Amino acid sequence: MSHYKPDPNKNVNLTIDGIAVTVPEGTRILEAARKVNVCIPTLCEHPDLCKRGVCRLCVVECDGRGKLLAACANDVWEGVNIVTNNLRILGIRKMIVELLLANHPQECLSCIRSTNCELQTLAADFGIRESPFRHDAADRRPPVIESETLVRDMNKCVKCGRCVEACQEVQTIRSINSSCRSIHYGISAPYHQSLAEGPCVFCGQCAAVCPVGAIYGHDQTAEAWIALNDKNCHTVIQIVPSLSTAVNDALDLPAGTVSPGVMITALKRLGFDQVFNSEIVMNAATAKENGELLNRIKNGGKLPMITVCSAGGIKFIADSYPDLSAHLSPCSQSQQMLSALARTADSSPITAITVSACIAQKFKYLRSAAHSPDGHDTGLTLTVSEIVRMFRQGGVNVAGLPEAPFDVFPGEAPPENKTNFENLRDIQEGIQKSEINLQGTKIKLLTVYGFAPARLIMDSIRKGECDASLVHIMSCPWTGGQQPCKNSN
Ligand code: SF4
Ligand code: SF4
Numbered sequence: 001m002s003h004y005k006p007d008p009n010k011n012v013n014l015t016i017d018g019i020a021v022t023v024p025e026g027t028r029i030l031e032a033a034r035k036v037n038v039c040i041p042t043l044c045e046h047p048d049l050c051k052r053g054v055c056r057l058c059v060v061e062c063d064g065r066g067k068l069l070a071a072c073a074n075d076v077w078e079g080v081n082i083v084t085n086n087l088r089i090l091g092i093r094k095m096i097v098e099l100l101l102a103n104h105p106q107e108c109l110s111c112i113r114s115t116n117c118e119l120q121t122l123a124a125d126f127g128i129r130e131s132p133f134r135h136d137a138a139d140r141r142p143p144v145i146e147s148e149t150l151v152r153d154m155n156k157c158v159k160c161g162r163c164v165e166a167c168q169e170v171q172t173i174r175s176i177n178s179s180c181r182s183i184h185y186g187i188s189a190p191y192h193q194s195l196a197e198g199p200c201v202f203c204g205q206c207a208a209v210c211p212v213g214a215i216y217g218h219d220q221t222a223e224a225w226i227a228l229n230d231k232n233c234h235t236v237i238q239i240v241p242s243l244s245t246a247v248n249d250a251l252d253l254p255a256g257t258v259s260p261g262v263m264i265t266a267l268k269r270l271g272f273d274q275v276f277n278s279e280i281v282m283n284a285a286t287a288k289e290n291g292e293l294l295n296r297i298k299n300g301g302k303l304p305m306i307t308v309c310s311a312g313g314i315k316f317i318a319d320s321y322p323d324l325s326a327h328l329s330p331c332s333q334s335q336q337m338l339s340a341l342a343r344t345a346d347s348s349p350i351t352a353i354t355v356s357a358c359i360a361q362k363f364k365y366l367r368s369a370a371h372s373p374d375g376h377d378t379g380l381t382l383t384v385s386e387i388v389r390m391f392r393q394g395g396v397n398v399a400g401l402p403e404a405p406f407d408v409f410p411g412e413a414p415p416e417n418k419t420n421f422e423n424l425r426d427i428q429e430g431i432q433k434s435e436i437n438l439q440g441t442k443i444k445l446l447t448v449y450g451f452a453p454a455r456l457i458m459d460s461i462r463k464g465e466c467d468a469s470l471v472h473i474m475s476c477p478w479t480g481g482q483q484p485c486k487n488s489n
């Protein structure tokens with residue numbers, strides 16, 4: 001067992017490719033190199049995950065010794081002279097990429113990650129057009145669609161282990177792990193079950209960290225086109241106004257080209273009957289939840305009341321804390337709320353589509369018939385990338401379109417959400433504490449980012465130690481100040 005504990009207040013002097021640099025003790029070779037603008041190629045390394053040193057692409061020479069060290073997994077030390085780039089190192093890195101390609105389906109053209117794949121970028125950077133190693137296409141297993149949310153194509157897995165760590169350590173769900181040995185080594189759920197049969201909550205964090213097209217969000221643009229072309233179906237869509245910025249960026253247009261109004265016109269050109277503002281739907285959902293919460297407080301109902309950002313949170317409680325399921329709010333998710341609010345005067349079926357930045361929103365998990373959408377209505381969630389694909393497929397040139405207003409819901413306007421947030425405190429270990437004022441009643445709210453902190457809170461509820469009245473579980477972990485919900489692909 002190692003007793004090495006770096007002291008971040010102590011500095012270490014070293015050279016990288018002959019350039020002198022001083023960094024705090026405990027700095028990885030990779031980070032020290034970046035400080036002097038030396039970019040060592042990586043594949044298994046990910047800034048939000050632990051050191052692992054699996055792929056060996058980042059190897060460097062230290063003090064001229066024959067043994068190479070993984071720059072992502074080893075810290076610098078006083079006086080070391082590091083070489084990141086010579087013929088030997090380049091040759092090793094190139095061979096690693098060639099070996100990975102030899103075992104990889106040769107179908108970049110049709111891969112969802114094409115142009116956004118770390119292996120493809122490495123192959124291009126090393127000038128590899130063809131792997132000199134034999135490619136055996138006979139073992140190709142078909143990709144598996146999991147609960148209409150994720151696609152797993154293990155033929156493309158480069159065995160970096162990022163997804164396993166995201167699931168096991170970051171989310172503590174432990175749905176997937178490495179399995180088998182040698183050429184059969186891969187990533188799977190226990191006994192090669194489907195993800196839905198195990199504890200998977202379809203948070204999409206495995207897809208968010210996968211460097212290649214081995215795990216990704218299920219593309220539902222074909223289903224959306226079918227709904228749009230069904231003359232008997234009323235197809236509505238809800239968007240958050242701020243998503244227009246993400247669409248703007250995805251289309252690589254000058255800042256401000258795609259405003260919410262331009263998005264509305266573009267979506268109508270695709271054939272949507274009505275385009276609604278998600279904020280109004282969310283306000284209506286929150287107002288309903290607030291009513292349920294006040295009712296529980298006044299009448300001694302189960303507290304804290306638990307709300308979730310996606311259906312994965314409901315499955316998490318059903319799988320891991322079934323004894324606490326009465327704490328869940330019975331209110332509908334925003335997709336079902338959209339369907340109910342958009343109900344037309346005639347009784348044509350509604351397809352309610354939500355655009356979200358997050359693939360976790362695609363997952364549907366119904367607690368009971370009472371939580372299913374109205375009889376014949378259907379719904380699906382498209383990510384920003386999917387909606388951009390639809391603009392391209394439908395030939396809608398978004399730049400220069402006129403603006404249009406959001407549609408208004410028929411009948412009564414949905415109630416406004418009058419929640420006042422107070423005393424928002426810093427996030428600690430993924431848990432944000434706030435106080436909200438609901439019609440004069442002060443309520444303690446815990447917002448929990450990711451399933452690891454959610455487990456802490458659920459355990460405290462079980463022990464009767466949670467003094468909050470409301471707990472909101474977000475599927476995505478808080479990653480060092482970055483916004484969660486970054487798993488759209
Ligand atoms: S979706 Fe989330 S819970 Fe399911 S395997 Fe991926 S990381 Fe694990
Ligand atoms: S599925 Fe993706 S993240 Fe998981 S080990 Fe394979 S390549 Fe890495």
Ligand code: FES
Nearest residue numbers: 053055056058072
């Ligand atoms: S990136 Fe360092 S070993 Fe994979």
